[in-house]
Amino acid sequence: MQYKSQAVATPYFIAAIGLFAGQILFGIVLGLQYVLGDFLFPAIPFNIARMVHTNLLIVWLLFGFMGAAYYMIPEESETELFSPKLAIALFWIFLVAGALTIVGYLAVPYATLAQLTGNDLLATMGREFLEQPLPTKLGIVVVALAFLFNITMTVLKGRKTSISIVMLLGLWGLAVFFLFSFYNPANIVLDKFFWWWVVHLWVEGVWELILGAMLSFVLIKVTGVDREVIEKWLYVIVTMTLISGIIGTGHHFYWIGAPEYWQWWGSIFSALEPIPFFALTVFAFNMVNRRRREHPNKAAVLWALGTGVMSFLGAGVWGFLHTLAPVNYYTHGTQITAAHGHMAFYGAYVMVVLTMISYAMPILRGRAANSNKAQVLEMWSFWLMTVAMVFITLFLTAAGILQVWLQRVSESPLPFMVAQDQISLFYWLREGSGVVFLIGLLCYIASFFVRGEEKTA
Amino acid sequence: MSGAFSKSMARNIFFGGTAFFFFLFLALTFDTIQQYPKRDMRQNITPQVAAGKHIWETRNCVGCHTLMGEGAYFAPELANVVARLGSKEAVKAFIQSRPVEGIPGRRSMPQFNLTEEELDAIAAFLEHVNTINDANWPPNVQG
C-alpha cells in the first residue's frame, strides 16, 4: 500500500463481507418462506425478513463503496487521507447505527419501531428500500456528508484524476438523491414518483459512476494500461450511462399514475440502457487483453471481467427483457422483476465491490496477492456464486413467465395465490441455487484464511 | 480512419451531456406534476385516506404486497383489492380475520390488531388507490 491512511479501508471491507453474509442468510430464509409459507411465522414474517435482506444489501454496498473510496482516493490523489481518524469514527457510527436498525427490525413490531423513532414527527418509513427509521436516515445523511467532506478534501489537496472526479460525482449524487427519501406526501402518486428519484437515480444513475470509477481503478492497476486510455473510455461509458439512464427513469412511471407519454419516453431511452453495459464489458476485456503486465492477483482480474459480463447480463439484457411498456404491462410486479433485480445487483454492484476487495485486501494485508491456494479457492467462490446467481435468475424468470401466463394472460386468469402454488417447483429450484450461492460465499470468506506461499510485491 | 480522441473532450461531453439530459428530465418532471391533478384523484385524499397511507407504511405492507406493481412479490397486488374483493367491508374483514399463529404450511398475513378506525382508514386508502388513473393497470382483476 502506497499511503498509510489507505488502511482505514480494511474495517469497511470486513464489515461489508460480514453484512453480505447476513444478507444471504436472510435470502435463504425468504426463499424458504416462498415455499413453506409458515416458516418462522409469526416470529419473522416475510416482510421483516425481506426488509433485512434488502437493507443489509444497501448498507454493505455502501460500506464497500466507502471502503473503496478510502482505498482509491489517497492513491489517486497521491496524498494521505485528509482525516483517517474521522474515517474510523464514521465506520463505527455507521456500523452501530446499521446494527441497531437491523435489531430494531427484528426485535419489535415495525409499527412500534416507527412510533419509538419519531415516525409521527416526519413519516418516512414503510416505503420499499427506504424502511429505515428517521434517526437511521438522518445518520446516513450525517455519515455521508462527513465522509464526502473527508474524501473531497483529500482530492482537493492532491492530484485530481478523472477517476477521482467520476467517483466523487457518484458519491455526491448518492448523498443528494438520498434526500428525496425525506419527501413523503400523502398523495401516493407523488410519493411514488419521487421515490424513484432515490431508487432509480441511485442504481441506474450515480451508482454506475461509482461502479465505473472503481472498475477503472482496478483495471489500471492490474493491467498496467495507460491511465489516459482507461480514463477517456470511462468518460465515454458513463456519458452513455447517464444519457440513457436519466430519462430511462421513465420505465418506472408507466403504471403508477404518471402521464402516459412516459410509456414512450421510458421505453425509448431504456432501450438504449444496455449499450453502456455492453461497452463496459468490451472495455474490461479489451483492457485486460492489452495488459502490459501480468498481475499476480488473478482472482481480482477474474472479478473485474465478471463484473463486466454479469452487469451486462443482469442490468442490460434482463433489464431490456421487460423494459418496453407493452411487455412491462404484463410483467410489471412479477417474478420477472425479481429475476432482473437479483442478477443486476449481483452483476453490477456486488461484483464490483468484491473486485475492489479482492484487489485491495491482499495489499492492505501486506502482499501483492494472496497465495495460489487462496486464489484458487477465491476463484471457486467466484464461479459458485456467479453460476448460482445465473440459475436463481433463470428459475425466477421461468417462475415469472408462468406467473404472467397463469395470472394475467390466460383465458381464465388465476388468483395470485393459486398461481403461486402452481409455480412452487421453480421456487424450490431457486432455493437450491440460493444454497449453492451461500456455499460460494462461505468459500469466499474461507479464502481469506487460507495460507500458503504469498507473493510479495 | 485516424483522428484525435482526447480526454478533455470526453470529459466536457460527459458534463454537458449529463446536464442536458438532467434538464430534459426536469422539464418532463415539471409537465408530469402539472398533469397529476387530472390523474391522481387528489380531491379524494381525505384525512382518513392520509391516515390509511400511514397505516400502509407503518405495517410495512409493501414488504409482501405490491401496490400498482411496486413492492414485494410474495402476496397479491393491492391497488385493485377493493375491486377484487368487492367492497371495503370485505377488505376490512379479511385483514381482521388473520389468525395470529398463521395458517399451517401456507403463507399468511400477520394479525396487526388494527382498531376499527384504523381498519376504516386503510380500506379508504386502498379504495382511493383503486381510483387512480394508472393507465389501466393491472391487466385484469387478479392483479
Next chain:
Amino acid sequence: MSTASPASPASGPVNAPQPAFPTEDSGASRRRLPGDLAVWFFILAELLAFAVFFLSYAFARARDVALFNASQLTLDLNAGAINTLLLVTSSWFVVRAIQAVKRDDKAGGVRWLAAAMLGGFGFLVVKVFEYAAKFDAGITLSTNTFYMFYISLTFFHFMHVILGLVILGVLLANTWRGAYGRDAYHVLESGGAYWHMVDLLWIILFPLVYVMR
C-alpha cells in the same frame, strides 16, 4: 448509418483550389476524422436515440393514421419551412467559419460563427411562437399520441439547438481569443460536427412530423 459524415462533405465542395483537408502527410492518403472521436461517440448515441424515437413515431402512426393525419394539419408548415432554411444556412455558416479559421482568418471565423448563432437563435424564436400558439390552443403532451410525438420530438430537438448554441458560443469566444488557427481547429471541428447533427436531425424531423402523410 448514412449520416456518418455530415461534416466532411460540407467541407468538400468548396470551389477554392486549396485541398479540403490539410494534406501535409499526403503520402499516406488516409482519411482523417474531422473533430474528436469522443464527439462522434456522442453524436452516434444521439442519432441512435432520435432514430428509436423516429421509429416509434412511425410505429405509432401506422396504428392510427387517421388521427396522425388530422392532427398534422394543425401544424404550422411555414414556421417549419423557415426553420429548416435557418438551420441549413446556419450549418453552412459554421462550415465557412471553420474554413476561415483554417486560413488563420480570425475575424472571418468570428463573423461566420456569429452568423451561425444568429440562425440558431432565429430558429428558437420561430419555434417559441409556434409553441405559444399550440399551448394557447390547450395542446399538451397528453392531448393525443400525435401531439405527444410532435411536442416530444420538437422539444427534444429544441433543447439540442440550445445546447448547440451554447457550444457555438464557447467556440465563438475561443475563436475571438485566438485559441484556434491553421494548426488548431480540432475543437472547432468537433463543435461544428455537433451543430451539423442538430441540423441533420431537423431535416429528418421536419418532413417526418410536419409534411409526410
